[in-house]
Amino acid sequence: MTQIFTPAADTWLRLFMVGGLALSSGGLVGLIGFAHSAYETSTDVRPHQPVPFSHKHHAGELGIDCRYCHTGAETSPQAGLPPTATCMTCHSQIWTNATMLAPIRKSLADDKPIIWTRVAKLPDYVFFRHDIHIAKGVGCETCHGRIDAMPLTYRAKAFTMEFCLDCHRDPVPHLRPKDHIADMTWQAGTDASASGEKITAHEGIRFGQLTHCYVCHR
Ligand code: HEC
Numbered sequence: 035m036t037q038i039f040t041p042a043a044d045t046w047l048r049l050f051m052v053g054g055l056a057l058s059s060g061g062l063v064g065l066i067g068f069a070h071s072a073y074e075t076s077t078d079v080r081p082h083q084p085v086p087f088s089h090k091h092h093a094g095e096l097g098i099d100c101r102y103c104h105t106g107a108e109t110s111p112q113a114g115l116p117p118t119a120t121c122m123t124c125h126s127q128i129w130t131n132a133t134m135l136a137p138i139r140k141s142l143a144d145d146k147p148i149i150w151t152r153v154a155k156l157p158d159y160v161f162f163r164h165d166i167h168i169a170k171g172v173g174c175e176t177c178h179g180r181i182d183a184m185p186l187t188y189r190a191k192a193f194t195m196e197f198c199l200d201c202h203r204d205p206v207p208h209l210r211p212k213d214h215i216a217d218m219t220w221q222a223g224t225d226a227s228a229s230g231e232k233i234t235a236h237e238g239i240r241f242g243q244l245t246h247c248y249v250c251h252r
């Protein structure tokens with residue numbers, strides 16, 4: 035089948051339709067209310083997972099770095115979820131017979147990945163990438179909250195447009211030194227904007243351009 039619209043044109047068409055529909059029916063408030071209560075923005079929901087994986091245990095108590103399992107966060111658009119082999123680096127030695135881990139052993143034996151239920155996901159008309167945020171000094175915790183304290187994973191912050199824009203208007207106070215990117219307890223000093231200023235000085239943040247619609251809708 036020939037494609038009439040480019041993916042970008044398609045995104046714009048859908049945005050236009052969503053926006054236009056809402057405005058023409060006077061239902062913008064209703065629409066936003068709907069969008070915000072939908073699965074995509076829901077916070078605090080702990081969905082059923084094939085294995086009850088605990089960040090509290092692994093990232094918090096055992097202190098495993100986020101990037102050991104989410105290897106793409108620094109280098110690609112997607113942080114990515116770990117393959118079964120990553121779990122097996124430890125679980126071929128410890129807890130080898132636990133019933134809780136049976137799906138992991140089956141996944142390895144059958145060579146089929148575990149299908150996790152996603153909690154942090156944007157609607158597909160929003161463009162996002164991890165690498166640029168990490169490179170410019172936005173920490174995991176700023177967007178995902180205290181993952182290291184979660185026995186079961188949930189979305190700590192609603193990914194509303196306002197959430198993104200709040201920072202895109204002035205990222206400086208939210209930036210941190212790169213060696214604290216995955217640090218869950220890092221706190222800005224008393225003068226956050228001065229240290230942010232220092233960080234950005236040599237990073238070349240494109241001030242004033244980050245709120246343009248095409249940054250996130252393309
Ligand atoms: C660096 C080592 C390491 C890796 C990698 C690892 N685990 Fe664990 N895991 C442990 C240890 C240690 C325990 C705890 C045993 C104890 O103290 O009770 C554990 C316990 C568990 C438990 C039992 C419940 C709990 O949290 O106490 C589950 C379920 C589990 N891991 C799932 C996973 C999955 C799924 C992966 C891959 C995404 C994974 N683990 C990767 C070390 C690891």
Ligand code: HEC
Pocket residue numbers: 083087088089092093098099100101102103104115116150151152153154155174175178181182186187216218
């Ligand atoms: C031992 C491996 C491991 C480590 C270490 C780890 N994670 Fe995870 N992470 C997982 C697995 C497995 C899932 C999918 C299951 C779940 O949601 O709990 C996941 C899910 C997530 C999700 C939800 C993704 C989605 O859309 O459903 C976020 C956000 C996340 N991790 C962030 C972090 C952060 C931040 C850290 C460091 C503090 C971290 N993870 C450390 C294995 C790990």
Ligand code: HEC
Pocket residue numbers: 100101104107108111112113114115154155156157162164167168172173174175176177178193215216
């Ligand atoms: C600027 C905000 C922001 C920062 C910083 C951030 N994330 Fe995310 N993360 C998101 C958003 C938004 C999504 C959903 C992306 C989507 O659906 O396209 C996401 C999705 C994820 C997922 C699900 C799988 C994926 O790649 O989509 C994991 C795992 C994750 N993030 C881990 C991390 C880790 C680990 C860090 C720090 C090294 C981090 N994130 C830093 C906003 C952020």
Ligand code: HEC
Pocket residue numbers: 160161162163166167170172176177193197198199201202205208238239240241244249250
């Ligand atoms: C805490 C601050 C912060 C938050 C929250 C945040 N961003 Fe960003 N974002 C940045 C910074 C800093 C940059 C890099 C700016 C630069 O390079 O000039 C960036 C860059 C981007 C870019 C890349 C622009 C390009 O042209 O390459 C996209 C896309 C983006 N953000 C989307 C999002 C979306 C979508 C969200 C919400 C889910 C979000 N961001 C939340 C700080 C943030």
Ligand code: HEC
Pocket residue numbers: 049052053065066069070074075156157160193194195198199202244245246247248249250251
């Ligand atoms: C920094 C990223 C970012 C920028 C810049 C941005 N948006 Fe969004 N936009 C989002 C996110 C994230 C959502 C999804 C909100 C949700 O799921 O609740 C969204 C949703 C929307 C929606 C769907 C309706 C709604 O509110 O849920 C429309 C329409 C929209 N944006 C239009 C625009 C227009 C027009 C601009 C330029 C003035 C713009 N956006 C700039 C991130 C952005």
